[in-house]
Amino acid sequence: MMASENPELALRVETDRFGPFLFQVGVDAVRLQLPMQRVEDAHRRFVASPLAQVANPLEREVIASSIYGTNTIEGGTLTEDETRSALNLDPAQGLDAVRHAPWYASLYLKLNDKTRSRDLKKLRGLELVVLDTDNRLWPGCIRPKNVKAP
Numbered sequence: 001m002m003a004s005e006n007p008e009l010a011l012r013v014e015t016d017r018f019g020p021f022l023f024q025v026g027v028d029a030v031r032l033q034l035p036m037q038r039v040e041d042a043h044r045r046f047v048a049s050p051l052a053q054v055a056n057p058l059e060r061e062v063i064a065s066s067i068y069g070t071n072t073i074e075g076g077t078l079t080e081d082e083t084r085s086a087l088n089l090d091p092a093q094g095l096d097a098v099r100h101a102p103w104y105a106s107l108y109l110k111l112n113d114k115t116r117s118r119d120l121k122k123l124r125g126l127e128l129v130v131l132d133t134d135n136r137l138w139p140g141c142i143r144p145k146n147v148k149a150p
Helices: 029-048 051-073 080-087 095-099 102-108 113-125
Strands: 010-015 019-024 129-131 137-139
Touching: 029 051, 051 080, 113 129
Parallel strands: none
Antiparallel strands: 010 019, 129 137
16 A cells, blocks of 8 residues: 555645645555554553543643643743643634633733843843844844944
């Protein structure tokens, strides 16, 4: 069986400029049938076992805790409970409903003008951005003629 014959293993993308592209997984689907059947059988047995009743909530806890830890390392301000509630949102809920969630304000609205200007000053000090006399930001690799002194 060719990967192009199985829609799960291939994706055809038509572009205006360069024509069609075929992206496919480099595996032999026939050789994967037996291992996939074993995985599906094991999954059916696991779902029917009492262990699944414990593992499913535990999985959600581990994911929320991991995302919280990564977010904290990256400088995020969400609590673990706020992270968990963000993960429990229904994707069909819509952006307006998300903006009214309590964690949204703590994540996106805490930066005030003072914080933004401090961050901008830090970026300028590291020469990652340049501010010109018309108050336009430029990437650090570009040097406009009318650079504003820091």
